[in-house]
Amino acid sequence: MTFAFDLLLALSLVWSAWRTLATPRLDRAIVLFIVFGLLMSLAWARLAAPDIGLAEAAIGAGLTGALLLDAYGVLRRRRAEP
Amino acid sequence: MKRMLLVALVLTLALAFVAALASAMLELGPVAVDLRAPVAAHLAESGVTHPVTAVLLNYRGYDTLLEIAVLLLALLAILAVVGEAPAPPSRAAHPVLQALARLAAPLMIVVAVYLLWAGAFRPGGAFQAGAVLAAAAVLLHLVGLLPGWSRPRLGLRIGLAAGFALFLAVAAGLLTQGSLLQYPPAAAGVLILLIESGLTVSLALILAGLLLFLSREEEA
Numbered sequence: 001m002t003f004a005f006d007l008l009l010a011l012s013l014v015w016s017a018w019r020t021l022a023t024p025r026l027d028r029a030i031v032l033f034i035v036f037g038l039l040m041s042l043a044w045a046r047l048a049a050p051d052i053g054l055a056e057a058a059i060g061a062g063l064t065g066a067l068l069l070d071a072y073g074v075l076r077r078r079r080a081e082p
Numbered sequence: 083m084k085r086m087l088l089v090a091l092v093l094t095l096a097l098a099f100v101a102a103l104a105s106a107m108l109e110l111g112p113v114a115v116d117l118r119a120p121v122a123a124h125l126a127e128s129g130v131t132h133p134v135t136a137v138l139l140n141y142r143g144y145d146t147l148l149e150i151a152v153l154l155l156a157l158l159a160i161l162a163v164v165g166e167a168p169a170p171p172s173r174a175a176h177p178v179l180q181a182l183a184r185l186a187a188p189l190m191i192v193v194a195v196y197l198l199w200a201g202a203f204r205p206g207g208a209f210q211a212g213a214v215l216a217a218a219a220v221l222l223h224l225v226g227l228l229p230g231w232s233r234p235r236l237g238l239r240i241g242l243a244a245g246f247a248l249f250l251a252v253a254a255g256l257l258t259q260g261s262l263l264q265y266p267p268a269a270a271g272v273l274i275l276l277i278e279s280g281l282t283v284s285l286a287l288i289l290a291g292l293l294l295f296l297s298r299e300e301e302a
Contacts, residue, residue, distance in 0.1 A: 050205035051134045051205045051206075051207070051210075053205075054197070054205060054206065054210040055209055055210055055213065058210055058213030058214055058217060059209075059213050059289070062213065062217045062220075063213060063216060063217060063220065063289055063292070063293070066217075066220050066224070066293055067292060067293055067296075070293060070296070
């Protein structure tokens with residue numbers, strides 16, 4: 001059961017990483033990056049490193065995601081103005 | 083045809099690289115330096131019972147001191163770049179979203195304090211607590227309850243620098259006793275909690291500032 005979970009986690013990590021890089025739309029790439037960060041924190045927890053998992057979830061997925069979304073919003077508004 | 087050859091060449095090279103990496107990983111020898119035993123042996127004198135916190139704030143406190151310095155420097159660089167524009171009025175979000183944020187923010191503060199306290203004996207600590215506090219501030223900002231910061235006033239400046247200054251003061255105080263950041267075992271627990279509390283406040287302000295100082299440019 002845990003092996004199946006780990007395998008699924010590893011596969012979805014690689015899949016979300018690939019989709020993050022390959023998707024042509026910026027907003028989707030950002031959301032996929034957040035998904036990747038959350039999966040990564042799960043992986044850290046499975047590797048018995050909950051400290052890094054907590055930091056990854058809070059900083060990697062949460063704050064970086066918010067910063068990227070904010071930057072995307074500014075970019076879109078600038079593009080719409082001229 | 084030429085393109086196909088190129089793609090095949092790149093693919094072959096990439097596969098060869100993957101094979102080389104995999105073989106290198108399989109041939110990894112035993113770890114040269116195993117620090118787990120010494121860390122466990124000296125845990126009693128470190129002032130905390132969680133090995134990760136002991137490493138971060140006692141054995142390798144120097145690294146953490148420089149880390150907070152780097153974060154502070156990053157925020158100062160951002161402040162230097164964005165200048166001092168007036169903060170735009172924040173747009174109010176949907177009332178349901180606002181109500182949710184109002185409910186979530188106090189809970190996040192409680193979680194942050196718990197993480198700070200739990201850092202001494204289980205996973206947690208200043209960085210995670212600070213990040214949760216910063217996330218609460220960002221959430222309130224995104225729903226329009228907390229305006230973006232226009233220019234750092236005195237209180238905010240003190241808050242931003244407090245963690246680093248406190249850490250530095252403790253380090254300098256210990257320097258007179260012997261060597262840098264070598265806590266006396268009796269006072270180690272209190273000193274670590276003091277440093278971590280300062281770090282939590284400063285980290286929360288710095289991480290939140292990354293977004294709140296930048297977002298004021300939005301309407302420009």
